[in-house]
Amino acid sequence: MDIFNQIIPFVESVGFPALIFAIWYIYHQGQMKAFELIVKDNFEILKELLETNQYHAALLSRIENKIDNNLWCPILKKEFIK
Numbered sequence: 001m002d003i004f005n006q007i008i009p010f011v012e013s014v015g016f017p018a019l020i021f022a023i024w025y026i027y028h029q030g031q032m033k034a035f036e037l038i039v040k041d042n043f044e045i046l047k048e049l050l051e052t053n054q055y056h057a058a059l060l061s062r063i064e065n066k067i068d069n070n071l072w073c074p075i076l077k078k079e080f081i082k
Contacts, residue, residue, distance in 0.1 A: 007019070
């Protein structure tokens with residue numbers, strides 16, 4: 001109740017809209033910190049996904065190169081099935 005008794009003179013001197021603005025501002029600051037943390041985490045996840053995507057692209061490029069050069073063909077590799 002002591003806090004409530006301190007708020008009443010503030011509301012009387014400054015006004016109710018100023019109190020609402022102060023509450024909104026405090027709430028907004030907290031939400032922005034949470035939003036910044038979410039964005040930071042999302043950028044880290046996207047960075048990891050991009051690295052994985054680049055790794056898979058390199059592997060697929062190697063496979064495509066082997067297919068183009070027929071390195072999987074046992075006849076060209078001089079490996080005959082007995």
